[in-house]
Amino acid sequence: MTSSKPRRSPGEGGVYEYRLRNGEKRYYWKATIQVGNERKPVVRRGFTSRPEAAKDMRAAMKQSDDGLFADPGKVTVGEWLDAWLAGLRLSPTRDTYEQMIRVTLKPHVGDVKLAKLTTARVNALYRKLEERGSARGGPLAVRSVRLAAAVLSMALKAAVEAEPPLISRNPAARATPPRLRDELASTVLAWSSEQLDSFLTWAAEHDQEHVALWYVAATTGMRRGELLALDWRDVKGDVISVYRNARPGPGGKPVIGPTKTRKSRTVDLDDETVAVLRAWRVRRGGLHLGLVRESAPVFGDENGQRLTPKSASTAFDRAVARCRAALGEEAFQRISLHGLRHTMVSIWLTAGVPVKVVAERTGHTVATMLSTYAHVIPGSQATAANQVAALRRHSAGAGDEPTVEGTALRLARGKMPGQGA
Template structure:
């Protein structure tokens, strides 16, 4: 029987140990700190000897090349700062990650050494967020928000394992809010009568804003897509618009607040057909803007931009819609017009089409979903009634087979 080759001094060693789930392996090696002192490093949790051997070779190589980092001195905050800088993220996503880490990770577990994180400490942190995690001190975060923050942390720690900073990912044994607990807020939508009532009122109150509400309601575009629409994207003769980009608000600690234009949410362009009424109103809207300045209707000008040609601020744009809804509800009576968010104009567009029997594939393409399965999942609330219609149609086929 061949003997296992004895490792030389400085190469480290591998040992096995027993756990309640079976045999595991640990590695042991010497590393030199920046001050010249030597540290004996132990890493546990390897499932096989081969896995442990591969990890040991990696760590010894880091020691030899000066790349080794004393993890006991690297905090979670320090690691996450480095991790975000290495990601390929859209500006808005990077801003969201940074904000959530700053407000909800750094404050609670950011000082914890990376290799001291445990599943229990992470579960305890999530429970604190649910109870009192709001930055304004007014209660806890929603299960949906906590799950989103946990997902960021899990991704970061998965990379830490992949790059040799951790032997195991502690989040693998955690209990974040479940998908059912993290359901999005209830989706709201207007009826066709309510949408028509609001648009008619808006035209008499603020014709320029009414054009924006109509574009959103009649095309299902996302807010950022509509605000980034340029006249070269609009073909009034062919009656369609090309949705190629989106603009979003990005906040960073160093640069403050800025509007950044980028691709659509899926990264794909799409074409959305327009109805004759919307085309007519866009022609009138364009003529009005042309009378103010020819610069507002040149090919590169923003369709829904400000009168100075700049992007409209997305959050102020949404607040303007909310204000209009409030005024319209006072005018009609609150029972005549439910309160919805700006994004719910997109839901209204999809819901009305699906309820009227438009194929899911067509609606999915108009909305710019990556596939029709997403549309079915988001708008499953529409389908019970549609299923009843399908059942009645099938029964009618058998009642009158000829």
């Protein structure tokens, strides 16, 4: 006796119910359809209703009939990120996305099959980045994790909307990247003014190859890329013109472009920083006159090549490690080169410089300043330039201990460590 229930023809497929561990219902479809040059079974899961699953199955089968169905089971996250990026217009934003994909996303989830990327896996990625996502193996800044999350979510959304779709839903849509307000609580951002004094004084004696870079980074609050993009023509008297940024390019070589905000600004210098830069230029000129021509980088190697962002950060990490070994690990905690920027912002705000002035000086927005730093006390940009030296003189105190002011004066007189009188 035969059943009266109609039988599906081969390849028609069907929709089926299953349950998650928490008991919630989900649906999947399964059908044998044409994928490229062969017919093969295809399964898609995660639908919240039977009609939704059936609609997706019909769309996939139509794509198969038209010869357009792509097997999502063979596409990796890394392959799709590359394909998505290739479709974006050339711009500084695209460059930022490319770096985030290459440095942060692909090393962690690039080999994962796109169809198998789940919300739980995405959340695990965010937690891993928070703990040890930086190039040096330490925590990745909350803002950087959030940028990675935004890039991943946009790319996955595009995979859902692709023709034909590669995935049925965006697994990053319900993931939980860290909140901005968690940043200060989760990451050590800065040294105190006394700790900064100790490091710069030590560097003047033991890291003469980079002390000028550390000094200018600390006293101006400029970003790493802005410092490395400086040429001597950008330094005029007691003012630095900031209008370019050096970002990592192919092979790690610096690529020069506009600042992060695409806005230029000027930064006033205190007398000691002016003295440091003048002494640094004299020293560079002593190696080769070509190193101090107007178009030469301020912070370059002995061959006149601009320092790469990675090499600058690595040099700073090594200097901090050597300084802690010399002064004692309890002297101060490890921070990144970017931490010098946070250090000076904290010092300025504590010293009474208005938040708007600090924002203008550092290229931040006022909203970013207010969301990141708690202390806002009135002052002026002139105070910001001169308070650097004043704070250090105060923190050094009396006695025979070397001070950063003394270091700057030695540099101004051209008596760099190791050069003699």
